[in-house]
Amino acid sequence: MDFKISENQKMIIDMIQKFGAQYISPFVEQWDEKQFFPIEVFKKLGQLGLMGVLVPEKYGGSGFSYTEYITAIQELSKLDPSIGLSMAAHNSLCTGHILQFGSEDQKQKYLPKLSSAEWIGAWGLTEHNTGSDSAGMNTTAIKDGDFWVLNGSKNFITHAISGDIAVVIARTGDKGDSRSISSFIIEKGTPGFSSGKKENKLGMRASETAELIFDECRIPKENIIGNEGDGFIQAMKLLDGGRISIAALSLGIAKGAYEASLKYSKERIQFGKPISQHQAIAFKLADMAIKIDSAELLLYQAVNKKNKYEAVTLDGSMAKYYSSEVAVQIAVDAVQIHGGYGYSKDFPVERFYRDSKLCTIGEGTSEIQKIVIAKQILK
Ligand SMILES: Cc1cc2nc3c(=O)[nH]c(=O)nc-3n(C[C@H](O)[C@H](O)[C@H](O)COP(=O)(O)OP(=O)(O)OC[C@H]3O[C@@H](n4cnc5c(N)ncnc54)[C@H](O)[C@@H]3O)c2cc1C
Numbered sequence: 111m112d113f114k115i116s117e118n119q120k121m122i123i124d125m126i127q128k129f130g131a132q133y134i135s136p137f138v139e140q141w142d143e144k145q146f147f148p149i150e151v152f153k154k155l156g157q158l159g160l161m162g163v164l165v166p167e168k169y170g171g172s173g174f175s176y177t178e179y180i181t182a183i184q185e186l187s188k189l190d191p192s193i194g195l196s197m198a199a200h201n202s203l204c205t206g207h208i209l210q211f212g213s214e215d216q217k218q219k220y221l222p223k224l225s226s227a228e229w230i231g232a233w234g235l236t237e238h239n240t241g242s243d244s245a246g247m248n249t250t251a252i253k254d255g256d257f258w259v260l261n262g263s264k265n266f267i268t269h270a271i272s273g274d275i276a277v278v279i280a281r282t283g284d285k286g287d288s289r290s291i292s293s294f295i296i297e298k299g300t301p302g303f304s305s306g307k308k309e310n311k312l313g314m315r316a317s318e319t320a321e322l323i324f325d326e327c328r329i330p331k332e333n334i335i336g337n338e339g340d341g342f343i344q345a346m347k348l349l350d351g352g353r354i355s356i357a358a359l360s361l362g363i364a365k366g367a368y369e370a371s372l373k374y375s376k377e378r379i380q381f382g383k384p385i386s387q388h389q390a391i392a393f394k395l396a397d398m399a400i401k402i403d404s405a406e407l408l409l410y411q412a413v414n415k416k417n418k419y420e421a422v423t424l425d426g427s428m429a430k431y432y433s434s435e436v437a438v439q440i441a442v443d444a445v446q447i448h449g450g451y452g453y454s455k456d457f458p459v460e461r462f463y464r465d466s467k468l469c470t471i472g473e474g475t476s477e478i479q480k481i482v483i484a485k486q487i488l489k
Pocket residue numbers: 199232233234235236238239240241242243265266267268269314319468471472473474475476477478
């Protein structure tokens with residue numbers, strides 16, 4: 111593994127820092143407060159090539175590897191984790207599903223629009239009663255001549271309201287049978303397809319999360335992705351890669367909270383010296399640095415394998431589990447280091463604290479990651 115930052119990574123970091131200073135950082139607090147999804151930022155990220163990072167250039171994407179992808183997510187998440195989450199959901203899930211499993215026609219039709227962010231993508235697996243146990247889903251897709259007819263709903267879906275297109279996983283056979291699940295592309299405006307309640311969330315408030323509803327929603331039969339019955343396997347394979355992006359998101363939060371703490375602890379004077387000179391605070395900073403480097407090593411191990419098209423079920427879950435747990439611990443310590451100011455909105459750490467918790471839940475909870483890891487090491 112080569113740990114040197116490449117020219118591409120440098121270019122992405124520099125580009126995001128410049129872009130963020132103008133279009134993200136000044137607005138983060140108000141977006142969080144108002145729970146505002148800044149769709150225009152994503153349109154601009156599309157112009158920068160960050161909404162189709164992994165998509166080959168022939169489909170309008172940037173054609174980068176996972177190395178550049180996780181660099182972009184981390185850098186955006188240091189500024190605003192909500193932007194990192196939405197960018198990751200668009201790239202890894204909706205776009206990623208079509209890229210990995212779509213037909214040539216589907217790729218040509220949808221990937222250029224998604225890569226430029228002319229269209230924002232959503233991806234629906236979770237339902238009210240089936241989150242971790244997603245194979246037990248209730249949403250159905252029944253064949254009717256040249257159409258599939260969908261009924262049911264998906265909840266906690268990123269971009270469920272603002273998305274122009276959704277990849278939706280639905281049951282096409284017996285309930286509970288993972289081989290009776292298929293995936294479909296549904297465009298906004300299709301009769302019977304609507305969005306429902308927007309979640310009022312603890313954190314990640316600028317990333318839109320809402321419900322998708324299907325009421326006798328008829329879509330052309332060619333909108334199925336791959337073969338009937340392949341949807342659940344596709345979703346699980348996709349999440350292997352998606353979890354790497356959540357690890358990067360977590361690491362961005364951890365680094366943001368750490369850097370803010372480092373700065374504050376050198377400036378804040380108590381008992382006649384900077385608080386960083388009190389060993390209790392210095393040790394917290396040391397623990398943060400160790401955790402960040404350890405998480406980064408796990409992340410790069412997963413990325414290295416992903417770039418070589420090797421299986422990343424184990425490595426992706428390890429990176430996701432560890433980085434997300436560490437992000438929460440670091441965000442908690444960052445608030446502590448800032449004292450009362452850490453509890454106020456004058457500093458970013460209270461937001462990192464709230465945002466970090468999503469990382470141990472989305473794309474498979476920490477408990478589910480441990481189940482995946484245990485299965486892999488015990489096989
Ligand atoms: C902000 C946000 C954005 C999201 N975006 C999307 C999206 O775009 N698309 C999408 O499809 N979903 C999305 N989700 C849903 C997310 O993936 C689920 O919330 C997550 O998978 C957990 O499912 P659940 O909420 O139903 O929890 P549950 O599955 O009900 O879990 C509740 C608790 O039980 C534990 N648990 C469950 N099963 C086991 C077990 N076998 N052993 C031990 N413990 C267990 C869990 O770890 C957890 O602690 C999003 C969620 C959030 C909060």
